[in-house]
Amino acid sequence: MLIVKELTKYFSKGIWRKQYIKAVDSVSFSLEKGRTLGLVGESGSGKSTVGKLISGLLYPTGGKVFFQGVDIFSLPSTGRIQLRTKIQIIFQDPQAALNPRMSIGNLLTEPLKVHRLVPGRYLKDRVADLLAMVGLGHEFYHRYPFELSGGQNQRVVIARALSLQPELLVLDEPTSALDISVQAQILHLLRIMQEQMGLTYLFISHDLDVVQQISDHVAVMYNGEIVEQLAASSLFHARNSYTRSFVDAHIPLVSTDRVQPQKNKGLN
Numbered sequence: 001m002l003i004v005k006e007l008t009k010y011f012s013k014g015i016w017r018k019q020y021i022k023a024v025d026s027v028s029f030s031l032e033k034g035r036t037l038g039l040v041g042e043s044g045s046g047k048s049t050v051g052k053l054i055s056g057l058l059y060p061t062g063g064k065v066f067f068q069g070v071d072i073f074s075l076p077s078t079g080r081i082q083l084r085t086k087i088q089i090i091f092q093d094p095q096a097a098l099n100p101r102m103s104i105g106n107l108l109t110e111p112l113k114v115h116r117l118v119p120g121r122y123l124k125d126r127v128a129d130l131l132a133m134v135g136l137g138h139e140f141y142h143r144y145p146f147e148l149s150g151g152q153n154q155r156v157v158i159a160r161a162l163s164l165q166p167e168l169l170v171l172d173e174p175t176s177a178l179d180i181s182v183q184a185q186i187l188h189l190l191r192i193m194q195e196q197m198g199l200t201y202l203f204i205s206h207d208l209d210v211v212q213q214i215s216d217h218v219a220v221m222y223n224g225e226i227v228e229q230l231a232a233s234s235l236f237h238a239r240n241s242y243t244r245s246f247v248d249a250h251i252p253l254v255s256t257d258r259v260q261p262q263k264n265k266g267l268n
């Protein structure tokens with residue numbers, strides 16, 4: 001589905017632009033349809049740059065990205081527009097992604113119109129379906145982003161991405177701005193959407209608990225490079241020294257659902 005080969009992005013810095021930041025340095029991985037790859041690493045390690053390159057928001061300094069066998073950076077502009085609907089990126093801050101002057105109904109209608117995905121007379125129905133799909137009632141149609149909570153707005157962002165019938169979602173810290181309980185709801189929604197639509201996820205986060213919950217595999221980034229790739233289930237038993245230090249520095253989530261009830265202990 002997705003094959004990333006030696007993907008590299010340098011940003012120039014300094015007044016003469018002769019110095020470079022190696023934001024992404026020869027990153028390679030592959031991702032199968034319907035699966036989730038978690039991309040973890042500390043702030044500044046290059047995770048978002050990888051996400052933006054794959055979504056076509058940035059052009060690489062080097063390397064290749066093959067999506068369904070097609071080299072995405074060699075596509076002519078028409079091909080790239082088609083591709084843009086198939087790969088959608090979702091960011092941390094839903095409020096920033098939504099035009100505050102547009103109602104939720106209009107925000108969801110616009111991409112359907114732009115990409116001519118639904119005939120005019122079916123637009124309202126399709127938007128109602130999209131709202132229902134992400135667990136929002138039809139009363140949200142006439143509301144505005146500022147009237148919604150962060151979690152509700154992120155649901156709108158997800159609905160809008162799904163409206164284009166994408167195949168790959170790049171999720172860049174999609175729950176990092178949300179309260180823990182809301183985080184869990186959004187992760188649950190993402191998992192259901194993945195099951196129902198066979199979606200493929202690149203899930204970027206610095207939160208190991210979240211990444212372990214949602215991913216099949218995990219790639220660990222440090223200084224622009226992937227230092228280790230492993231099964232999500234073995235993340236907390238990693239051998240690689242950087243992964244180990246990253247895992248050790250991580251503060252585990254205190255979550256009640258992980259505490260096993262101790263039945264009949266000392267009581268009867």
Ligand SMILES: Nc1ncnc2c1ncn2[C@@H]1O[C@H](COP(=O)(O)OP(=O)(O)O)[C@@H](O)[C@H]1O
Nearest residue numbers: 011021023041042043044045046047048049050
């Ligand atoms: N548009 C940009 N111009 C210059 N430097 C950038 C730009 N975007 C990111 N960087 C730099 O690239 C490195 C990786 O950034 P980023 O991909 O955002 O990391 P992460 O998402 O892991 O926090 C950082 O050093 C960051 O400062």
Ligand SMILES: [Mg+2]
Nearest residue numbers: 047048049172
């Ligand atoms: Mg980032």
